[in-house]
Amino acid sequence: MKQTILGAGLFIVGLAGVIALSQARSGVSTAAPAAASGQYPVLINTCLISNDVRALAAFYQLVLRIPPKFDGEGYAEFNTGAGVLTIFDARAQEKYIPGSAESSANRSVILEFRVADPDGEYARLQGIVKTWVKPPTTQPWGTRSIYFRDPDGNLVNFFSTPQAK
DSSP states (O other), rough: OHHHHHHHOTTTTTHHHHHHHHHHTTTTTOOOHHTTTTTTTTOEEEEEEEEEHHHHHHHHHHOOOOOOOOSSSSSEEESSSSOEEEEEEHHHHHSTTSSSSTTTTSSEEEEEEEOOHHHHHHHHHTTSSSEEEEEEEEEESSSSSEEEETTOEEEEEEEEEEOOO
16 A cells, blocks of 8 residues: 555545556546445546746646646636646635645645656656656556656656556
8 A cells, every 4th residue: 555655646635546546557447436426525626826827837738738728817727638737826815715725835745647658758848847856767566657846846747557468
């Protein structure tokens, strides 16, 4: 379980999340009947709080190769097909829920994206990513990963699962 948690990305909460991530990495469907019946929460959205929504959205547009959908100046979203990454203005967040979030202070969450070729992504992102945390590496649990930070300091993992033999 320790290896699963280390590779899981800490934004997944609870045993159901760890199981779902493990199933997703192994190619097993994560559309469990319990999720459909509402027996446990289903993570569908991750929101980053930022002091510069436009700049962070521009970064993720290049990294994800998905155009953002904006709702005014303070909100952008990227529909990845498995979930939605949103970026929300720090000043607006402070207005709605004072003291609840701080931009550019995250050191406990990893945004994880499955990609076909982490090594190819590493080469492609050289002119985009400024802070590399780990070059292409095969992890002890079998995934191939690259780790980097976005302009706000959030940790991002692009990974692929081992090919079935």
